[in-house]
Amino acid sequence: MANGENQNPNPNPIEATPGAAARTITLKTADGEIFEVEEAVAMEFGTVKSFFEDDAVSATKPMPLPNVSGSALSRVITYCRRSLEIRSMIPPATSEDATAAEAVQGEGDLEAEKAAKQERKEFEAEFLKDESNEDVKELILAANYLNIKELLDFLCRSVALRIQNKSVEYARKFFGIEGDYTPEEEAQIRQEYAWAFEGVDED
Amino acid sequence: MEEEQISGSINSFSDQYSPIYNSSHDTNPNNYYYYDDDDEEEESGYDHRTKRSKHAPILEEEEDRISALPDSILLSILCFLPINNAIKTGVLSKRWVSLWTSLPSLSFDSNSFKYLEDFTRAVNDTLLLHRAPKLTKFDIRSEYDTDLDPRLDIWVRFATNAKVDQLRLYLSPPDPLDPNGYQLPQHLYANEFVSEFNFSFCNIKPIGLLNWVSLKHLCIQKSALREDVIRKVLVGSPRLESLELHDCYGFHRLDIVSESLRKLVIDGYLDRDYIDNSDGGSDEAELEIVAPKIHSLEIVGDFSRKKCRIKNVSALVEVKLGFYLTSDFEYREEEDAVERHEDNVKKLLESLHHVKNLTVGIWCLTALSIMSVKHLPSPLSKCKCLTIQTSMGKCDLPGIGSLLQSSPYVETLVIDITSWGYVWPALVRDYDVVNHWKSKEIYFKLLLLRLKSVKILCFAETLHQKEFILVVKFLLKNAKVLEKMVIIEPQSRQNPTRNMLRKSLQVAQKLLSFPRSSPNAVVMFPY
Numbered sequence: 001m002a003n004g005e006n007q008n009p010n011p012n013p014i015e016a017t018p019g020a021a022a023r024t025i026t027l028k029t030a031d032g033e034i035f036e037v038e039e040a041v042a043m044e045f046g047t048v049k050s051f052f053e054d055d056a057v058s059a060t061k062p063m064p065l066p067n068v069s070g071s072a073l074s075r076v077i078t079y080c081r082r083s084l085e086i087r088s089m090i091p092p093a094t095s096e097d098a099t100a101a102e103a104v105q106g107e108g109d110l111e112a113e114k115a116a117k118q119e120r121k122e123f124e125a126e127f128l129k130d131e132s133n134e135d136v137k138e139l140i141l142a143a144n145y146l147n148i149k150e151l152l153d154f155l156c157r158s159v160a161l162r163i164q165n166k167s168v169e170y171a172r173k174f175f176g177i178e179g180d181y182t183p184e185e186e187a188q189i190r191q192e193y194a195w196a197f198e199g200v201d202e203d
Numbered sequence: 204m205e206e207e208q209i210s211g212s213i214n215s216f217s218d219q220y221s222p223i224y225n226s227s228h229d230t231n232p233n234n235y236y237y238y239d240d241d242d243e244e245e246e247s248g249y250d251h252r253t254k255r256s257k258h259a260p261i262l263e264e265e266e267d268r269i270s271a272l273p274d275s276i277l278l279s280i281l282c283f284l285p286i287n288n289a290i291k292t293g294v295l296s297k298r299w300v301s302l303w304t305s306l307p308s309l310s311f312d313s314n315s316f317k318y319l320e321d322f323t324r325a326v327n328d329t330l331l332l333h334r335a336p337k338l339t340k341f342d343i344r345s346e347y348d349t350d351l352d353p354r355l356d357i358w359v360r361f362a363t364n365a366k367v368d369q370l371r372l373y374l375s376p377p378d379p380l381d382p383n384g385y386q387l388p389q390h391l392y393a394n395e396f397v398s399e400f401n402f403s404f405c406n407i408k409p410i411g412l413l414n415w416v417s418l419k420h421l422c423i424q425k426s427a428l429r430e431d432v433i434r435k436v437l438v439g440s441p442r443l444e445s446l447e448l449h450d451c452y453g454f455h456r457l458d459i460v461s462e463s464l465r466k467l468v469i470d471g472y473l474d475r476d477y478i479d480n481s482d483g484g485s486d487e488a489e490l491e492i493v494a495p496k497i498h499s500l501e502i503v504g505d506f507s508r509k510k511c512r513i514k515n516v517s518a519l520v521e522v523k524l525g526f527y528l529t530s531d532f533e534y535r536e537e538e539d540a541v542e543r544h545e546d547n548v549k550k551l552l553e554s555l556h557h558v559k560n561l562t563v564g565i566w567c568l569t570a571l572s573i574m575s576v577k578h579l580p581s582p583l584s585k586c587k588c589l590t591i592q593t594s595m596g597k598c599d600l601p602g603i604g605s606l607l608q609s610s611p612y613v614e615t616l617v618i619d620i621t622s623w624g625y626v627w628p629a630l631v632r633d634y635d636v637v638n639h640w641k642s643k644e645i646y647f648k649l650l651l652l653r654l655k656s657v658k659i660l661c662f663a664e665t666l667h668q669k670e671f672i673l674v675v676k677f678l679l680k681n682a683k684v685l686e687k688m689v690i691i692e693p694q695s696r697q698n699p700t701r702n703m704l705r706k707s708l709q710v711a712q713k714l715l716s717f718p719r720s721s722p723n724a725v726v727m728f729p730y
Contacts, residue, residue: 152279160283163288168291178296180298181296189294189300195287196290197287197291
């Protein structure tokens with residue numbers, strides 16, 4: 001269980017409609033790749049979810065995702081699958097009014113929560129380990145388009161870590177921004193925010 | 204020319220999250236080819252050419268794709284940066300110059316500055332430019348100085364004007380003996396937005412009614428607290444869920460009148476003789492706890508000054524007794540300190556006999572060891588989950604045995620051997636603990652009837668200790684319904700050498716070979 005098996009259908013279909021457990025949804029990326037994804041995983045994508053909520057008929061044609069490449073979507077699917085697996089490690093939360101007896105069942109829950117947290121930490125550390133800055137950016141764009149909050153938050157956190165305490169030049173290169181300040185304008189801003197510029201790694 | 208194109212495209216995107224590629228604001232398709240030339244200068248190594256042919260739909264602005272994301276995403280990234288980094292992004296390009304000013308969370312630490320004046324100026328400058336209508340978090344961490352008072356007042360006002368959710372003032376006394384902290388402004392006591400307060404080294408003295416209607420978490424450190432103030436706080440915070448008091452003083456009774464409070468943490472009671480005016484007198488040296496509705500209680504830290512007495516915790520589900528006492532410096536040795544308080548430990552355990560999750564810390568365990576050696580029984584407990592923090596040394600064995608003996612309903616046992624004990628009372632030191640253990644074994648045997656799961660957290664070195672082996676062997680032999688025993692090293696302190704691994708493997712094999720009375724027991728060794 002520690003190793004995410006990508007082929008495992010999610011044991012806890014979310015908001016399952018009758019007989020939906022085994023349903024897959026077909027997605028087509030910008031570069032023409034076709035992905036068949038378990039419904040539960042696909043429903044993690046906000047855009048997909050609202051698409052299918054609006055149109056109750058299950059798609060006969062694959063849903064087009066013109067702004068996401070195959071490689072990005074594949075990574076996104078991996079993330080969402082694993083994330084669902086980890087979430088299903090935790091039994092559903094008891095209500096606040098649980099009696100003491102029910103709260104004791106919670107001891108197992110506490111353990112499960114801790115284990116889940118640890119799994120998530122390890123998984124997230126591994127997930128972006130070998131990704132270049134470009135890959136991370138592409139994932140952000142994909143997560144943004146597909147409207148996956150959890151993935152987006154995680155990616156934003158990771159980007160922040162990558163650029164933290166690096167020089168302005170590094171950040172510009174990372175984001176691919178052309179600075180549009182004149183040297184005087186830039187000097188002016190650096191002076192105004194002098195305190196923020198102390199103690200920087202030169203890349 | 205180049206610059207115009209770029210700034211034009213930057214300004215042309217919209218704020219909605221809808222993907223940029225589909226843009227109806229798809230301006231000049233020629234931009235696409237123009238950037239072609241720039242690609243070669245782009246150092247990111249991204250091969251625009253091949254990608255472009257795949258993504259036939261418009262992928263202009265590739266270099267600036269991150270900037271082309273909506274503000275909310277960029278702001279999310281900035282949120283995770285320390286404040287100085289976030290402000291620096293103002294220099295990236297004109298588009299970024301005021302992005303950081305919408306950050307919903309601000310956190311300042313005077314340790315990043317050499318002089319306090321530089322710190323205050325930095326905070327002031329930042330707040331001057333900041334223009335988020337709402338703050339989620341506002342943190343100040345600084346050494347305290349009375350000169351800071353007018354600054355702190357304004358900063359607090361800034362935060363409350365922005366309807367902040369979490370306000371934290373981590374102030375530290377310049378001098379450990381200084382009792383005078385920052386006087387909280389009166390307007391702060393009537394605040395309807397804050398859900399979390401954290402006050403360190405502050406004077407909490409509400410004059411009128413206190414009204415913290417949204418407050419859920421309150422943490423107070425290093426402050427004097429009068430009982431009437433505590434009462435005011437509890438009565439005025441109808442949604443308070445957790446209360447933490449770290450190194451506070453000035454109260455002899457914690458009467459938790461709150462209907463909503465579920466978690467109480469008392470971490471140390473600060474030594475302030477001249478404020479307490481009590482010096483070893485019997486009643487004043489006690490801290491009474493009356494909390495009939497709380498579910499979780501932690502008594503940790505230095506309790507040399509006070510003995511905790513629990514009067515009513517009838518709804519308590521989990522408790523941690525992690526406190527310790529240090530000796531009076533004059534003439535008593537540490538072990539005497541433990542002996543003097545063993546009666547208190549016994550009374551505490553008696554008042555907590557109904558609690559389902561019990562955690563016993565190192566110091567309390569030592570007290571239990573002493574009691575065991577004196578043949579005094581440990582009070583019976585109904586706990587189902589027992590966590591023992593121990594260094595698994597000789598002086599811990601009697602205490603562990605005593606606990607196991609008095610917890611017949613235990614289903615889950617956690618033995619946490621990741622911290623070090625520091626009390627080695629002579630009484631136990633010179634005792635033959637192994638024989639003591641063995642002599643009690645017939646009693647233990649009958650009392651592990653429900654134990655299903657054992658989890659042991661320890662470092663690799665512990666595996667070779669004979670006390671550890673004794674306990675593990677004993678558990679395996681006598682826990683008749685044991686399902687699983689897991690031995691975990693919490694985090695590798697260093698990469699294990701081949702030698703270490705080999706040794707661990709040897710021990711593992713040895714442990715796995717011990718007889719088990721439970722046919723289904725699984726022993727897991729994730730090393």
